[in-house]
Amino acid sequence: MSQNSDLLTLRSVSKSYGKVPVLHDIDLSIRDGEFLTVLGPSGSGKTTVLRLIGGLEPLTSGEIRLDGNDISRMPINRRPFNTVFQDYALFPHMTVAGNVGYGLSVRHIKRKEIASRVAKALELVQLARFADRFPAQLSGGQRQRVALARALICQPRLILLDEPLAALDLELRRQMQEFLKSIQREIKTTFLFVTHDQEEAIGMADRICVMQAGHIRQLGTPHELYYRPNCEFVARFFGENNLVAGKLGRVQGEQRSIETALGRLVCSVSGQPGLKAAPDGASAFAAFRPEALRLAEARDGDNRFAGSIAELAFAGSSTIATITAGAEGVAQRLRLRMPSRIDGSALKSGETVSLSFAPNEGHLVLA
C-alpha cells in the first residue's frame, strides 16, 4: 500500500437537509493508509462528510468513489467501512466479546474463527481481560476501545471516527490520542477522524482538512496549516495567531511587504503564488505566531515596532504577554509567547518594549 494512491474520492459532493444546504460542492481525496482529520467548528459540515461516506445518509448530489468505483448508492451494510460513533453505540445487551464479534457473526463466520479474531482484537486494544463484561460495567475510555475493536475487526478499508474522544476528560483524551495513532500505525488502515478540537487534530493527523460553513477551507499537513494558512479563517482557527490588517505592498523575491497600523511589515510568500500575484493595495493580513514575536535585538532591521505590555500570564513552560502596539485608535492587541524562566520574566507589566519577528516566520493571508 503506497501512501500516495487515493482510496476514496469525493467529487463535488453536496448535501442539503430539506432546503438547508450543509455541504457545498466538496472535493476531497483520502489517501490509502493515511490518518486524515476533518476539523471544523460545529455546524461546519464535518460530521455530515463522515455520515455521507459511511452511508448513514444519502448524498444530495455528486459522487463518492472507492478505488475509482462509484459507491454513492451502495447501502450502508455493504460498504467496507466501519464507524466509531460519538457515543460509542455499544450494544448494551451484549458482552464486550459479543459487541466486538458482532460484525463477524452477522457475516456467518464460524464461531471458532470469531472467537480467535475477537481475542486478537481485544488484545490489540488492551481489553483482553474484559471480554465477558457488559458495556455498562466499563469506563468511558474502555468503551471507547471496545468501539474501536468492534470497528476494526472486520478489516474495513476505512475507519470513520466521529468525535470519539469528545466525552473523555483531558488526561484520558491525551492517552487515547496516542493510542489511536499507534493502533493506526499498527493495523495500517486509513482513519478518517472528525473533530472540532484543533489540538487533537495537530497531534494525530497526517493531513488535516479544515472545514467551515459547508466548505473545505484548506487541506494539508499540520505543519502547512500552521505556518501557511491560506485564508483568514484557517489563520485564526488553527492555533493561536496574531493577525494585523493592512494593504499589500511590493514583492521582493520570496517576500512581500504590507502596510499596517504597525508600519511596514515584511512577510514570506514562498510557495504561495496567489499572494505573489495579488495586486498592490489589496487588503490582507500579516500573520505571525505568538512564539515568533520577540523582543527586538539591535541587528533586526525589518518588522520592528514598539508595544506596551498590558498583561503577563505565567502558563507553566511558557509565559504569555498581551501587548498593545500601534498608535491610539488603531492599536492592535498582540500576543507574545516565550519560554518561562525560573528567575522570573524578562518583561514587566506596563513596560514599553521594542518588538520584532523574522520575515520568514510571518506570512500573509488575503482578507
Add this chain to the structure above:
Amino acid sequence: MSLLVTALAFALPVIFVLVPLAIFLVYSFFSVDQGTIVYAPTLGNYARFFTDPIFLPVFWNTIVLCLSVAIICILLAYPTAYFLTTLKGRWRYALLMLLLVPLLMSYVIKIYAIRSILGLNGFLNKALVTLGILEQPSTLFVFNMNAILLTLTLLLIPFAILPIFLSLERIPQTLLRASDDLGASGLQTFLRITLPLSLPGVASAASFVFVLAIGDFLTPQMVGGISGFTFGRILYSQFGTAYNWPFGAALSVALAIVVILAILIGERFGRNRGTSA
C-alpha cells in the same frame, strides 16, 4: 410539615394496601358455620381448595386462559407498536392516542359492545355468513371460553401496546445504525438488536395483561355463559352468593400468589442489563 408528608407517604400504602391484604390473609384461616363466621384458626379452607375436584382444575384452566390472552395480546401488540415507532413525529403520537382511547371508555359498555359483536345476530356472525364462510350463525363466539378469550384480548390490548411501544422507542437509533454499519441486514438488526432490547417491554406487557385478566370476574360473568367458568367467578360467588368469606379469602390468597409471581417474573425479565451504551 415534611415529616407529616413522609409519614403519610408510608401510612397510606400501609392502610390501604397492606392492612386489607393482611385482613384477607387472616380471614382465610377462619371458617363459616350456618352463615356466621367462626373466628377460630383452621386450615380447612386451604384443604378444601386442594382436595375438592372443582377448584384446582378451574384455577389451572383460568391460568391457561389468561396466559393465552397475554400471548395473543403480545402477538398482536408487537407489530402494532413496531409500526408506530416507524412513523414520523406527530403521526406516531396521534395514532398511539387513538389506540389508547378505548381505555377512557367504561369497561361495562365495552363488554356489552363486544358481546353484541360476538353474539348469534352479531357483526362477526353476519360477516362470516355473508362471506360464505359459515352456513348459519354460530354460537361458537359467545357464552363460552372462546368468548372470554376474545373479549379479554380486545379489552386488554392497549395495556400491551403501550409498554412495548415505550421500550421500542427507547432504543437509541445509533444502535441500529451501528448494526447496519457493521454489515447486518435489516432482519439481522431486528432479531439481534431491536427484539432483545424490547423484551423488557414485552415482559411488562405480558405481566400487565395476565394480572388484569386473571383478576377480572366481570368479563367471564357477562360473556362466559355457563361453560365459561373462571376462578374469578368462583371467587365472586363465594363473597356474593355463597356468603363464605373465609373460603373466598383463601381463594383470593391463592390468586394473589399467582399475581405476585407474575409480577415478579415480569419484573425479573423487565429489567435491562444497563441501558446506557
